[in-house]
Amino acid sequence: MNSNMIEIKKLNKSFKDKLIIDKLNLEVKKGDIFGFLGPNGSGKTTTIRMLLNLIYPDDGTIKINGYNIKKDFDKVVDNIGAIVENPKFYPYLSARKNLKLMANLISNLSNDRVNEVLKTVGLYNRADDKVNTYSLGMKQRLGIANALLNKPELVILDEPTNGLDPKGMKEIRDLITRLAKENNITFFISTHLLNEVEQICNRAVIIKNGKVISQGNVKDLINIDHEILEIHTEDGKKAYTYINDLSYVKNVKVTKQGIRVQIEKNKSDKLNKLLINKGIDIKYSIPIKQSLEEYFLKLINEGDKSD
């Protein structure tokens, strides 16, 4: 049985001779909440459009649930729900009417499904209002309701919290987490918000200029091959001279409190012992948890330097 919900291999796409997606490879496992991270213009939306057959790749293959979408998109589309860029609806119709039109295109749907999804996203009481009276947050929720109509196995969301206030962001993230848990839905979420990936995704890929620059479990991406220590001491400058040339020290800076040092993983004990042996009076040694944001920015900056 295929455990991959999405498999992308050597995907290429150019617009007017400009390479937008460059040999992109990625795998999304069933049950993942998968973060598709990248700065603006990195090719996230283009990739999503190719996943949904709205634009066609120049080269490469996309498989969803084992089916090559080039040949068998009609076999997979029934199991997909999606929002591409901002959720778009017919603004002159009510939310309920919009969903009814969409429900009309799905076979074997229960009559009450529209009400069910409206309740799920918390729009039931505003369902008869025209969409052009909705806030962006309500439109996002309506977009998710539309994506859920066909009880999909895979939901693809393009920047689902873009433009929302913190409360709206939290609501959408909670909704995604709940739906993944309760309905066993695989989510593929593109975003440029790193904390979003950190909060809700179990796996992620980071792309830049259409290329994958890192991919894996979010925990592993954060928990990378080095750690940062904030050492509080009055002998910062002295400590600096002792450790600056050590092979396992990647970077060291003198700060107001002492030093901030980036070292290879699992070397903090060794460093602390060395400093104590050298007579440095250490008040505190604080490991700094690296966020995905720091990792992401580091990767992006490295990419910039190599460009």
Added chain:
Amino acid sequence: MINIIQNEISKIFSRKKIYIFISILFIVALINLLNSLITRNLFASQDYGQTFPLLLFDSVASLVIPIFVVVLIASMVTDEYLDGSLKLTLLRKVSRNQLLLGKMGALFVVLFLLLLFLLIVGYTIGISFFGWGKVFLLKGKELSSSQGILFTLSVYTTSLLSYISFGMIILLFSVTIDNSGSVVALGLVTLISWVFIGEIFHKISPYLITDYFNTYNLFISNPSKEKIIFSFGVIFLYSISFYLLSFKIFNNKDLLK
């Protein structure tokens, strides 16, 4: 397919445009009535209620209804593409071919309803103000009442086919040009120039779809079987060729909006 057509019709009737079209048709009917009443008083001409639907159709056939077609298709295809809602349907189990056919199916139904409205308004006003009349008398042609009704229905029906055919040309513009204003402008330029060319160059006019918007002249001239087949052939050829071209372009198009 029926579901797509239902959705499209539902959207069309949820917007103001269609009610503006209906109002325009009604206003044109009133203007025609006024015109007929004035002519009747001035020249003591004899208008019959049973001919009024054709008189009315004659005044909207060449420009007013084709303009509706241009505006409707630009709104159904280009506007939806630009505002991003076109992809809503394509993210369901609907192919691009089905989507285009569904939209054209909806256009057919909506035009049918508009023409039906015109026909009913025409008969209602005609009979109310001029009575039914003894015979069907129009532009020197005299038919029995039953023949007159059949004649009227034939003109309305065949014209509907030619509008759909013209709609396929506008469909091609709509899937090619990403600006609804430009689609409407190009549609109107095509319409007016073809009508104009048809009026000047009579040898070319049978090959122009605009020549079949009002099939009154075709039917009134007791056409040969060959001429009727040729006319339907032209309408059919426009429909098929422009639809296939539109589909080919749309099917290969990257939907970036």
